[in-house]
Ligand SMILES: NC(=O)C1=CN([C@@H]2O[C@H](COP(=O)(O)OP(=O)(O)OC[C@H]3O[C@@H](n4cnc5c(N)ncnc54)[C@H](O)[C@@H]3O)[C@@H](O)[C@H]2O)C=CC1
């Protein structure tokens with residue numbers, strides 16, 4: 001059969017991985033695809049010293065690939081929203097299929113991109129955009145089609161999980177661990193996307209759309225990162241029987257959709273609590289199947305390449321299939337369903353609170369009164385021994401309550417004369433995985 005001809009745009013961490021794995025496993029991949037998948041062109045601003053590119057047509061301008069009539073599939077691996085957006089839209093306009101690892105682009109511009117792709121009759125595939133090497137898009141979109149999915153919760157940023165694990169297990173500082181993640185090629189070009197939760201919010205946007213069949217709505221994700229987590233929080237959580245993980249959570253309720261990313265205390269015995277380093281894991285609970293778990297590398301050159309190449313094979317297979325018989329971009333052929341996203345104030349969880357108090361009698365009683373006035377019961381209190389003249393950290397674990405009530409509690413605690421600075425709040429999820 002005729003080979004499928006591919007242009008790789010961007011030869012960095014992911015592009016380099018795709019290039020090398022496509023060459024190394026060429027015969028295995030073409031046995032699966034039923035025909036060879038050939039790199040016809042590479043367009044990249046900077047070469048990659050790990051790739052032997054002498055046999056491939058190289059250019060610097062990514063828009064060259066649009067003009068190349070030989071190219072069937074444009075692989076967008078440059079990142080960002082601007083040039084990547086133009087490249088993908090021009091590729092679609094030119095009738096070329098697209099494979100991308102760019103979650104920012106899909107989360108923010110996906111509704112428009114898929115509409116254009118539908119009209120042009122081309123495939124846009126994005127398995128690498130969520131959880132790197134884990135085939136989570138395919139699992140939800142194709143493997144779980146029988147189910148009414150109830151919730152999805154996952155560790156979906158490799159850099160963030162690498163940082164939290166290094167702080168917890170190796171006593172590294174936040175800065176040291178982030179520098180290592182950058183060195184290993186895990187972090188985004190702007191690492192604030194990783195540490196402030198934006199990258200996870202992009203991925204959760206995509207997961208929510210394919211799990212529930214709702215439009216992509218990145219602007220509605222409640223987003224909090226890990227940059228305020230201290231080693232003290234990690235140790236306090238540990239002594240209470242919890243691990244701190246950064247989670248993306250989306251849940252369908254009677255009232256609407258939960259859509260949130262934030263640090264979370266998880267009981268140590270839960271499966272997600274034991275996912276460490278650059279590994280990601282996504283739990284998906286469906287009404288028929290129950291809870292399911294998908295685990296693997298969330299970032300890095302070859303794990304991510306594994307997903308990009310799986311998409312290339314899927315596109316190669318879909319090329320001979322009419323549009324109506326292809327797997328829908330966002331899992332649902334009927335795209336008309338929508339659900340309101342619940343405001344964060346409506347969410348119910350338990351909470352970990354860390355406060356710094358002046359060591360005076362009665363301070364704990366005042367805090368406890370504020371909680372009880374909001375109808376919130378306390379699960380545990382830890383007050384460290386005071387050192388003369390120093391502020392005393394107090395840790396509280398509460399039972400489940402509404403976020404709105406907790407906002408009011410925090411406002412009142414912060415206004416007490418005995419309390420210094422702000423209250424650190426981390427949500428607690430029990431995540432029943434059985
Ligand atoms: N690094 C990772 O582990 C993962 C990254 N991704 C996504 O994959 C995409 C690529 O990420 P990385 O490979 O890490 O980035 P990178 O920074 O390592 O590589 C980007 C490549 O694109 C080239 N490039 C950038 N702008 C260009 C332009 N205007 N014209 C020509 N070439 C240009 C650069 O020269 C470089 O070769 C991003 O969307 C990222 O979010 C997704 C999953 C995992």
Ligand SMILES: N[C@@H](CC=O)C(=O)O
Pocket residue numbers: 129131132156157158159160186187188194199298299300
């Ligand atoms: N920066 C991202 C890369 C993969 O999506 C991460 O660390 O998860």
Ligand code: NA
Pocket residue numbers: 127128129130131132133134135136137307
């Ligand atoms: Na994936």
